[in-house]
Amino acid sequence: MDRLQAMEMFVRVVETGSFSQAAKEFATTQPTVTKQVAAIERRLQVRLLNRNTRGVSPTEAGGLYYEKCKSILREAEEADSVVRLAQQQPQGLLRIGSSVAFGRRVLVPLVLEFMAAHPELQVDLSFEDRYTDLVGQGIDVAVRMGKLADSSLGARFLGINPWLLVAAPAYLRSAGAPAQPMDLERHAALIYSSVQGNDVWRVRAPDGETATVPVRSALRSNNLSAVLAAARAGLGVAALPWYVANDSLRSGTLQPVLAGHSLPEQEIHAVFPSPKLVPRKVQAFIAFLQGRFDGAWWQALPPHSTRE
Numbered sequence: 384m385d386r387l388q389a390m391e392m393f394v395r396v397v398e399t400g401s402f403s404q405a406a407k408e409f410a411t412t413q414p415t416v417t418k419q420v421a422a423i424e425r426r427l428q429v430r431l432l433n434r435n436t437r438g439v440s441p442t443e444a445g446g447l448y449y450e451k452c453k454s455i456l457r458e459a460e461e462a463d464s465v466v467r468l469a470q471q472q473p474q475g476l477l478r479i480g481s482s483v484a485f486g487r488r489v490l491v492p493l494v495l496e497f498m499a500a501h502p503e504l505q506v507d508l509s510f511e512d513r514y515t516d517l518v519g520q521g522i523d524v525a526v527r528m529g530k531l532a533d534s535s536l537g538a539r540f541l542g543i544n545p546w547l548l549v550a551a552p553a554y555l556r557s558a559g560a561p562a563q564p565m566d567l568e569r570h571a572a573l574i575y576s577s578v579q580g581n582d583v584w585r586v587r588a589p590d591g592e593t594a595t596v597p598v599r600s601a602l603r604s605n606n607l608s609a610v611l612a613a614a615r616a617g618l619g620v621a622a623l624p625w626y627v628a629n630d631s632l633r634s635g636t637l638q639p640v641l642a643g644h645s646l647p648e649q650e651i652h653a654v655f656p657s658p659k660l661v662p663r664k665v666q667a668f669i670a671f672l673q674g675r676f677d678g679a680w681w682q683a684l685p686p687h688s689t690r691e
Contacts, residue, residue, distance in 0.1 A: 387459060389419045390452040393431070396420060397449045400438040423448075473664040474503035480517070480525035484607040485544075486510035489626055489684065490526060497671050504664060512577060512605060517656045524665050526672070528649040529578075537658035539669050542676025546578075546646035548586070549628050549637040551617040561620070561641055564594035571601035571619030575610050578649070579622055589643045622646055626681040633686075651676055 395405040396416065406413045424431050431445035441449055481490045487510065498506055509515075509522070517525060517536065531538055548567075550560075561567050564586040574582065582600050587593045601619045604610050607627050614621035614628075615636050621628075631637035653669045655661060 387456070389423055391456060392416050392419050393423060394449060394452050394456065396432065396439055397441050397445070400440065402439065473501045473667040475664060476505045476507060477664045477668060478507040478509070478521055478523045479668070480509050480511065480515050480520070480522040482512050482526075482528065483510040484624075484627055485526065485528065489681075492685065493672065493675060497668060500671075501667070517654065522656075523662065524653055524655045524668055527652050527654050530650060531652055531654065535657065537655045537661060539653045539673065541651040541653055541672055542680065544649040544651050544676075545625050545681075546622055546648065547625060547628065548584075548620055548640035548644070548646065549614055549623055549632065550620045550640050551615060551636065552638055554617040554619065555638070555640070557617075564588070564596050564641065564644065567596045567598055567620065567641075570598070572598035573610050573613045573619045573621035574598070574600050574603045575605070575607055575622060576603045577605045584622060585647055586641065587645050587647075624649075624681075625679075626684060629681050629684065630686055 392405055392409060395408055396402055399405055399408075402416050402420075403413045406416045409416065420432065427444075427448075429444045430442055431448055433440050433442055433445075479490070479494065486508070491508070494506055494508055498504060509520075515522060515525060526541070528544055558570060561570065564584075567584060567586070572582065572584070582598050584596045584598055585593055586596055602610065602613045604613075607623065610621050611623060611627055611631065613619065614623070615631060620640050621637075628637055632639065653672055655665050655669075
């Protein structure tokens with residue numbers, strides 16, 4: 384039996400003046416309660432209770448111990464209450480991680496909406512394109528793209544991140560618009576190196592057939608904003624996520640290349656340090672994100688300029 388429960392038994396013996404009454408309250412036997420109090424006295428090497436035919440009363444040392452035990456038990460109950468409340472209502476500090484482009488263009492407005500619904504919550508929002516050690520960096524939940532490697536992390540599928548090919552109208556007027564995937568071989572390619580690791584694009588036609596096309600790299604970057612800027616400047620054909628290209632497509636600064644064709648999609652996951660005993664604040668944020676990436680979710684994003 385743990386020390387805290389032994390304290391609880393001692394307190395009830397003092398308050399009821401009876402070992403047997405305390406035993407009833409704890410659904411145990413009188414000898415069990417007697418042994419627990421005796422164990423405390425042996426450990427402290429002091430007599431805590433006076434026992435006589437009229438009942439039980441605390442000694443001077445027992446009275447001091449009784450008051451301190453009550454204070455400790457009250458603090459323990461408050462600690463339990465704080466944790467229970469935190470599990471019922473999201474509160475405290477929520478550390479969220481994401482890649483830079485997705486975080487700035489997609490996650491920020493969602494986080495702000497979530498915070499407005501949960502005013503007791505504080506958020507630490509960090510963006511990095513490199514792999515993040517959730518446990519080492521204290522991240523509660525991260526949004527990641529692509530298939531997940533097997534690990535001890537917890538994960539929830541959120542949706543799909545589709546990609547497409549785009550170019551500036553001026554570039555297409557000068558170089559000519561590709562009519563079929565293999566035409567891309569003669570074009571300048573703008574490559575996001577974190578996903579398209581080699582100079583090969585896999586382009587899927589509307590009928591589902593996929594062409595593997597070797598391309599000539601004019602620019603490689605691990606930053607999506609750099610690839611987007613190069614495409615807008617007319618430097619070549621870029622492979623971009625829809626959420627990155629969407630504003631430029633709306634304005635006409637970029638236009639689709641090989642309309643109807645697509646590039647491999649990425650899965651979107653929320654990942655968190657452990658699948659067990661997930662904090663309420665993490666559960667609530669993931670539940671909030673689920674359903675936000677259905678359908679053409681990128682078309683519902685507000686213009687990027689309003690979120691800078």
